[in-house]
Amino acid sequence: MTTGKIYGVGLGPGAQDLMSVRANNLIRRVRHIAYFRKKGRKGHARSIVEGMLADSVIELPMEYPVTTEIPVSDPRYNALLSDFYQSCVDHLTELTQAGEDVVVLCEGDPFFYGSFMHLYTRLKDQVPVSVVPGITGMSAAWTATGQPITWGDDVMTVAMGTLPEADLAQRMAETDALVVMKIGRNLAKVRRALDLAGRTDEAWLIEYAAMAEERVTPFREAGDIAPYFSILLIHGNGRRP
Template sequence: MTGKVICIGLGPGDPELLSLRALRRLQSARVVAYFRKAGRPGQARRMVEGLIPAGAEEWPMEYPVTTEIPLADPAYAATLAPFYDHWAARLHAACRTGDVVVLCEGDPFLYGSFMHLHSRLPHEAVEVVPGIPGMAGCWTATGLPITWGDDVLTVLPATLPEPELTRRIADTDALVVMKIGRNLDKLRRALAAAGRLADAWLVEHGTMPAERVCRLAEVAGPVPYFSIVLLHGKGRRP
């Protein structure tokens, strides 16, 4: 092997929040791979528009399934596993002639799809460049600190069962909820049951041109995929 699979964290969305290391890796890339839904340009690809060097090959990795099959259905994992197997093998093979760059929104090791490739690749063949997590861009967009003093911060996927969401929401000081999508109504009920709906903030497309920041209680309709719900801590202060 003469190269590595280099996954670069792109940060929350604003290209100016790319790290210098990520930018250097991208601008020297000969192959750039990125995940996307079939028929879509892909959010990661949009985030680096104008930054990919001329002549670099682009390899869109199109998911065979996204929300068409419930997560709990065994068919979901059975469909995705061969997809990740295929792309891990292809990316690894490409390393024989040099580095391959993989794009990842936010940070690759925080709910990123790249972790499923990472677990299939030899450790010595991989380099991961961390990125600013999307949640950091979102809580900054509210203009309020997410934690104070000894506040406990909890990160939850909204895909959890409603009773579990309610329990964990009630048991934390500060909160980040990701993977909202079709789970918005369930999340809203859980926040209300925990007595914290009035304090919840919704940030859509944080740091991106379409950014929207509002109280969750003011939102009636569906929310886009790139949405995060926040509860700010109110802990110890000098």
């Protein structure tokens, strides 16, 4: 029997018309569609492809055993997720060995801070795996501001809001252009770090980039709550003709 293939398909930032042609074709033709979601939720990746799936599609929701219930530093966190990813891999491998192709839906780009990477490293030496890149959320965010993110020799730093405050402040101070992801519950810390770096007036907060709810706000005017799909930007101002 012919072995099937796993496709990690980047969906882009959230708008169907920002997907690649390859992603669109795969999503519409493959019989098995897998996606991550929080327990009790539909899943953002699944929401993005609403109306695109064939009536005969078989959906494979992969529900995280833990998200924010325990700290990332807790040894149980990695143990639970490791077991979860291996369970997903076992199921996907079984399907491919039966000759089935499976698309794993990935928000943004599969190789950029996504859960698919944890499947990929476990799958790549066992079954055929193909990755379809997607537009990242940060690209949609800086496009939403109407300003280029980098010029000439600008250095751009991508940082996580989960970093310690001092580390965030140092990286903010040392870079030309900046992207901070995973803001959400870390908003107050990110705000303090920006103040420490002296860059608050340069910063923008972009919520739901490329989605219907898109909002672009100077960071100083932002409220005290940021949704999950929020990105902070500082534009570079480097060499230009």
